[in-house]
Amino acid sequence: MKTSILTILLASFFMMANAQDDMPVVWETKLGHSIVHNGTGLKDRGYSFAASEKEITVFKNEDGSTIWTKAFKEMAPKLRKVDELIPFWESNTIFLFDRKTGKDQIACIDIETGDLLWNTDKYQKVTEDVIIYIPEEDGFAISLKTELVFVKARTGEELWSTTKFKGVVGKYIYNPDDRTMVTVNFIPGGLAAMFSGFKNQIAKFNLKNGDILWEATYIGRAERKVWTKEFVYELDVRDDKVFLLLGGMQIYDLNTGASLWSAAFDxxxxxxxxxxxxxxxxxxxxxxxxxxxxxxxxxxxxxxxxxxxxxxxxxxxxxxxxxxxxxxxxxxxxxxxxxxxxxxxxxxxxxxxxxxxxxxxxxxxxxxxxxxxxxxxxxxxxxxxxxxxxxxxxxxEKFKKGITNGITVGDNHIVCSGKALYSLNIATGTQKYEVPVSKGGVGLADFIMPYGDDLIVVVGEKGISTFSASSGDLVNTGSYKKSFIEARKDELVVMKTDKADIACFDVNTCKYKEFKAKKDATTTLSEDGEHVYVYEKKVVSKLKTR
Known part of the structure; x- marks a missing residue:
């Protein structure tokens, strides 16, 4: 009986020692409608939105107070329903779509006031993936099946169109001196059928009239991530040369588009x-x-x-x-x-x-x-x-059954097999140490990250642990539940579960604050990692991650 009681007491003590706090609530706002769509604006923008199928509310990020609430039919009378809602934050607009067979209606709304800026049924089968906002010209480049059109953001006036550029405008470099743009075309995922006859193009545009000053072919597949929308290539202009980092390096003459040299592979x-x-x-x-x-x-x-x-x-x-x-x-x-x-x-x-x-x-x-x-x-x-x-x-030969990314500390290359952390001399491959990551109690390792002068952060299946980079000794551990890394910001590591639960770890201590999401809730982390916005049913909440 004594052993049993002692075991229970030890277990209770362990649970208390590892107990974590909930994320503190900064504010909570109950809306007058359900939440089907939501969007969280950046800190310097200062506002976000939540919408049902019939109305939308824009609120302040600072305190959750409502800036405005309007019904869609009040803002855009020509729309009978709203099938899709797409914010373009940089332009301070929201596009509303009423999908009809052969007669899609588009309404462009000022997100700060809720006023209708313009609407049209001229452009069909337009999706979020084919609209690119170009802030330097305050306009939208819209890629259609047969042409690329450029319209003013605030009026919808079509300034020009061209049939010489197939696909969607990708990452670009703008020159304010002559209002030209160098860009790469691409096909968003799932839209290959829309752009029949597509070919890889890198081109220089005159944005005043849509003239293509030159075009060339590039090697590889230019892409934008399906969900998070980052481009997976780099484009730069230096010393009258265009540098495209895609499948290798491709360099072009800025004035003529001539290929100078290429070391790239498809x-x-x-x-x-x-x-x-x-x-x-x-x-x-x-x-x-x-x-x-x-x-x-x-x-x-x-x-x-x-x-x-x-x-x-x-x-x-x-x-x-x-x-x-x-x-x-x-x-x-x-x-x-x-x-x-x-x-x-x-x-x-x-x-x-x-x-x-x-x-x-x-x-x-x-x-x-x-x-x-x-x-x-x-x-x-x-x-x-x-x-x-x-x-x-x-x-x-240590990594036949698994491997994480590698990082460098001094003369040593540190890699994890998933089960063990290894420090290898980069010159010879000689092993300095081998440490089981099970010491950290967070399951198999998914990623490793450096922190400070001598710390390795192991991101596991169920939390994070830290080890000394020089000795391999365990420093701290923070056990959570099955999750994956959502974000990293300085000393903060955010883990998220399939059910949208969030834990925000401080890598200095491996302690975390958590948020337990209700069914069907969605969560968004602020860009500075300091707050989480939670959208559930009719309620919006802002939480502190530490």
């Missing part, structure tokens, strides 16, 4: 991960590491062939190929590449990112779900190449 991650059932939009990201620029050299992964993969080193100024590594056999994904000292460290396999939109049945209900996950892709491994000639310096 890779698609299609098929390495299966899409969830009912998927309408789907993308796979982080399957191939970005090129690495080191001094006068650039290192690029050539994953063109499904059967053979290589690292290639080029002169950054001339594009001259300096060497090609031996074949990296069987790799389906190489998410990590770093240059550390005189070595190129490669992470073979591991977690890639998928984003999707799917529609599926659950009993009598039709569920629409946006999601982001981090599935594993095999095979796994770690290799180090010599930067002088691309020959293999060493390969570790």
């Amino acid at each position: 890779f698609t991650a299609d098929g390495i991960v299966k899409a969830p059932s009912g998927t309408k939009k789907f993308g796979i990201y982080r399957a191939v590491a970005q090129p690495v620029i080191n001094g006068d050299d650039i290192y690029v992964l050539d994953m063109t062939s499904k059967k053979s993969q290589y690292v290639k080193k080029y002169d950054l100024h001339s594009g001259k190929l300096l060497w090609t590594s031996n074949e990296i056999k069987g790799a389906k994904a190489i998410p990590g590449m770093q240059v550390i000292g005189d070595k190129v460290a490669l992470q073979i396999g591991g977690k890639v990112e998928i984003q999707y939109f799917r529609v599926y049945k659950s009993g009598d209900y039709t569920i629409k779900e946006w999601g982001r996950r981090f599935p594993d892709v095999k095979p796994y491994g770690v290799q180090a190449l010599n930067i002088s000639d691309g020959t293999m310096a060493w390969e570790s």
